[in-house]
Amino acid sequence: MKPNVAAAKAALSHLELDENPATIRNKSRDFFWYSPVLKAEMDHLEADFVVNPKSEAEVIEVLKTCYAHDVPVTCRGGGTGNYGQAMPLAGGCVMHLTGMNKIKEIGQGYVVAEPGIIIKEMDAELKEKSGQELRMFPSTYSQASLGGFIAGGSGGVGSANWGALRDLGNINRLRVVTMEAEPQVHDFTGEELHRVSHAYGTNGIITEIEMPLAPAYEWVEMFVRFDTFRAATEFAGALTKEPGILIKLASVYAAPIAHKYFQRVKAHVTENDHLCGLMVAPQSMDGFKTLLDRFDEGEVIYRSDKVEWDRHPGPVYEYGWNHTTLRALKFEKDLTYLQVRYGGDVEKVMNAYEAFKDDLYMHLEVMREGSGISYAGLPIVFPKDKAELDDLVARHEAMDCMIFNPHRYTLEEGGRQSTDQRQLDFKREADPKGLLNPGKMIAWDDPEFDYADMYSYAKILPKPQEEPAQ
Amino acid sequence: MKPNVAAAKAALSHLELDENPATIRNKSRDFFWYSPVLKAEMDHLEADFVVNPKSEAEVIEVLKTCYAHDVPVTCRGGGTGNYGQAMPLAGGCVMHLTGMNKIKEIGQGYVVAEPGIIIKEMDAELKEKSGQELRMFPSTYSQASLGGFIAGGSGGVGSANWGALRDLGNINRLRVVTMEAEPQVHDFTGEELHRVSHAYGTNGIITEIEMPLAPAYEWVEMFVRFDTFRAATEFAGALTKEPGILIKLASVYAAPIAHKYFQRVKAHVTENDHLCGLMVAPQSMDGFKTLLDRFDEGEVIYRSDKVEWDRHPGPVYEYGWNHTTLRALKFEKDLTYLQVRYGGDVEKVMNAYEAFKDDLYMHLEVMREGSGISYAGLPIVFPKDKAELDDLVARHEAMDCMIFNPHRYTLEEGGRQSTDQRQLDFKREADPKGLLNPGKMIAWDDPEFDYADMYSYAKILPKPQEEPAQ
Numbered sequence A, B: 001m002k003p004n005v006a007a008a009k010a011a012l013s014h015l016e017l018d019e020n021p022a023t024i025r026n027k028s029r030d031f032f033w034y035s036p037v038l039k040a041e042m043d044h045l046e047a048d049f050v051v052n053p054k055s056e057a058e059v060i061e062v063l064k065t066c067y068a069h070d071v072p073v074t075c076r077g078g079g080t081g082n083y084g085q086a087m088p089l090a091g092g093c094v095m096h097l098t099g100m101n102k103i104k105e106i107g108q109g110y111v112v113a114e115p116g117i118i119i120k121e122m123d124a125e126l127k128e129k130s131g132q133e134l135r136m137f138p139s140t141y142s143q144a145s146l147g148g149f150i151a152g153g154s155g156g157v158g159s160a161n162w163g164a165l166r167d168l169g170n171i172n173r174l175r176v177v178t179m180e181a182e183p184q185v186h187d188f189t190g191e192e193l194h195r196v197s198h199a200y201g202t203n204g205i206i207t208e209i210e211m212p213l214a215p216a217y218e219w220v221e222m223f224v225r226f227d228t229f230r231a232a233t234e235f236a237g238a239l240t241k242e243p244g245i246l247i248k249l250a251s252v253y254a255a256p257i258a259h260k261y262f263q264r265v266k267a268h269v270t271e272n273d274h275l276c277g278l279m280v281a282p283q284s285m286d287g288f289k290t291l292l293d294r295f296d297e298g299e300v301i302y303r304s305d306k307v308e309w310d311r312h313p314g315p316v317y318e319y320g321w322n323h324t325t326l327r328a329l330k331f332e333k334d335l336t337y338l339q340v341r342y343g344g345d346v347e348k349v350m351n352a353y354e355a356f357k358d359d360l361y362m363h364l365e366v367m368r369e370g371s372g373i374s375y376a377g378l379p380i381v382f383p384k385d386k387a388e389l390d391d392l393v394a395r396h397e398a399m400d401c402m403i404f405n406p407h408r409y410t411l412e413e414g415g416r417q418s419t420d421q422r423q424l425d426f427k428r429e430a431d432p433k434g435l436l437n438p439g440k441m442i443a444w445d446d447p448e449f450d451y452a453d454m455y456s457y458a459k460i461l462p463k464p465q466e467e468p469a470q
């Protein structure tokens, strides 16, 4: 099964192809460099060609043609994934979907859209036309696509109220095209959504999406300063728990993050200040202030509806989620981050805070979760090498803190470190030749893979220096 | 301090007074008869006159005049309270507020309204003008006033998502008039809201209300049948916990309630069927069905968006909250109900279910609460007399199930059985003569009252047969 790239390209020449080598290189890369590990492993990857379909019919044509010629297809939305999700491990075709960017229908409480629409633009149109917005978005709001969020993301700004993207009810319907001799079109709802959501485009291409909506409010964005990390953490948790206070974001940045890495906040905090970044609905500001007053400390130093700072800090959500690390990276090249789940217990967070005092800067995002809330950690870490990073991961796991490793490009290693049988089963149906984003689903390539064996998995185009490019 | 009713009436004769004795009697009564205990104690109560103010200025005039003449004032909204809250224990003036029924301002996420507006009419106007609705309403939706809900209610349809009315953020601002020589007008927010919310109008009259709003959806109302009470309870709890599934109501009616008391449901269930009554946002129906499928049992027998029954059952919320008991009362005169808090633990509910199998029919409402959810019980009970009712209460308390006793007309006995210092302090300020709804706040009359001493408190006009009417 050798790909016949030339034949596929020729057959697709009536579609919009990118010919410029710089463009091809660009569209073969995402935010993988975010991880020093991935940076080293993936920097050389490049597609053979890029195609920009404008409709589901064109997507079908691309998939059918590449199937016939055994050419791998890696789908790309905004290209903001930070695990190299959208990078063509095996070369071949990158199918770039931002040309499929229309809202097809807006109803009370829901929207139907094409996958390539940029989330921020989508929200602007939704707000203008219906006073609504998406329930949640990644902090890469201004660049990420809706399809990429569903296929590659997990939650974000809005999860403080609505939970994770995978929680029931947060995606309503996905239309999916398979990669077969005759591509099929499926409409998935219910349990079937999990076949393709967060599957990195390894088992089907999403061409239409129905999402639930929430009302668009003029969210009040705030920074609140605390003397202790415990107080900031407890307050963010208590705020998220209040059923009558509507919020969209509750981030906690331990000292010295704000002073060290938040340029426009620096003047307003000391290196000992712990900060919460919040988004609260305007009609919940009275409840918010009342709750804050019940805490001994906690001082609002910034609010977006009454900006008193000389330099506008920009949107507060661009300080949270993965943007915290991004801001830190602008100051120090040698840091990176981890993804930790502490559950809802503040004491567990505090134990980790104490245990890792010398190793990392704590950063939390509070999310609603079935039984209450959950603290998701995205701590900033400074490992000298892979061994030190592994050690940090192992020490977290020893404390029963679950890790989603952001230094792996496979679905399983970056996720729950186990096979998702539903995704695998559907890949067998939908991608019999294994051409969709190959190398990303371990279960497909190596069902016996042992996840204890960190970083040993690699199914990737060899680096040019190791083997000359063909 | 003897009331001079005649002088007060004369001074207020330019306002709208009700003169008809039948109207006066009517407007002196509420749903107190709901409790056999209260029925016996309060049936004879009657105001001396009824006034219907149309504005805050008129409210002030009534309060000032009645203050001058030492006439008690009991405020009345829709008169649907079921603890006799709006009944004039000491006679005097009933001030009926449904003439103050205007919406003053609608914004994105909030509304400002007068207190006498009927909640259902308010929601209809909100929906028409802005696509919004109140977050929650009592099941007496079609008759209750907004002011009465705030001064006398605790939560209801919508609490499955937003928690209790007293939770932070569920009331934004209350404008309150005091009863002094010169009545004062206060605007309360934050902690000050608790001075007058759920205070039965004992320490101020609410003349303007700002409430948060939620989007108005075409809620899908459903009945779901289960073979076991446990399954129904677990499902209702799980549904309420899901952060991504938007619901407004999750009631559980143990067998044989539905078969015995729900006339239009009867044909569709057996006497062994346990039922859930639900309201789910249309955009959450996919999530709902997926969750239901994860449960072994659970069958949707009715949904409002596809009615297949010969006889329409009416709104499902009129089967929940206190309406469950109301429906039962139509079939059997000698039953009543209790109000129990079980917390979030299904096992505690199940223990109570087993322990009280021979004494009551279980009815639960699931609410969101800080740490997760809480099961509120409104079981139907069949006590022969007060002694048996007391015994049931005591047995619940022995199992650590908190009781809010709906067979008492005082604030404290029907509530948390303790003095609310904020309410008492404000009464001292706002009602120095103790003329506002006298007899309802024990702490005012008898600070040393021992709550262990159930039913011993009574500050009420004597019954005519005991003492001839003056």
Ligand SMILES: Cc1cc2nc3c(=O)[nH]c(=O)nc-3n(C[C@H](O)[C@H](O)[C@H](O)COP(=O)(O)OP(=O)(O)OC[C@H]3O[C@@H](n4cnc5c(N)ncnc54)[C@H](O)[C@@H]3O)c2cc1C
Binding pocket: A030, A031, A034, A074, A075, A076, A077, A078, A079, A080, A081, A082, A085, A086, A097, A115, A116, A137, A138, A139, A140, A143, A144, A145, A146, A147, A148, A149, A150, A151, A152, A153, A154, A155, A156, A157, A199, A200, A201, A202, A204, A205, A206, A207, A321, A322, A323, A326, A437
């Ligand atoms: C600074 C920073 C902050 C971030 N914050 C968050 C955050 O808060 N929450 C979060 O969840 N993620 C976050 N991310 C990760 C990422 O930005 C988001 O998941 C984003 O939604 C991805 O969208 P995209 O369009 O850029 O997807 P891409 O990177 O283009 O693609 C992501 C994956 O989805 C696949 N894919 C894309 N479109 C389709 C389709 N139509 N059908 C099938 N597969 C498809 C791709 O093949 C790839 O595997 C962050 C990343 C960075 C660098």
Ligand SMILES: Cc1cc2nc3c(=O)[nH]c(=O)nc-3n(C[C@H](O)[C@H](O)[C@H](O)COP(=O)(O)OP(=O)(O)OC[C@H]3O[C@@H](n4cnc5c(N)ncnc54)[C@H](O)[C@@H]3O)c2cc1C
Binding pocket: B030, B031, B034, B074, B075, B076, B077, B078, B079, B080, B081, B082, B085, B086, B097, B115, B116, B137, B138, B139, B140, B143, B144, B145, B146, B147, B148, B149, B150, B151, B152, B153, B154, B155, B156, B157, B199, B200, B201, B202, B204, B205, B206, B207, B321, B322, B323, B326, B437
């Ligand atoms: C069948 C049934 C079902 C019910 N379901 C619910 C439920 O789901 N949830 C719930 O919370 N309650 C419920 N109740 C109780 C009651 O219906 C509600 O609390 C309702 O909101 C009361 O509103 P109302 O206008 O009828 O008040 P009223 O009965 O007129 O008054 C209630 C109390 O508020 C005071 N008051 C009224 N207006 C003002 C004002 N402007 N300023 C100061 N004080 C004022 C009155 O003096 C009185 O003490 C139910 C009752 C029945 C009989």
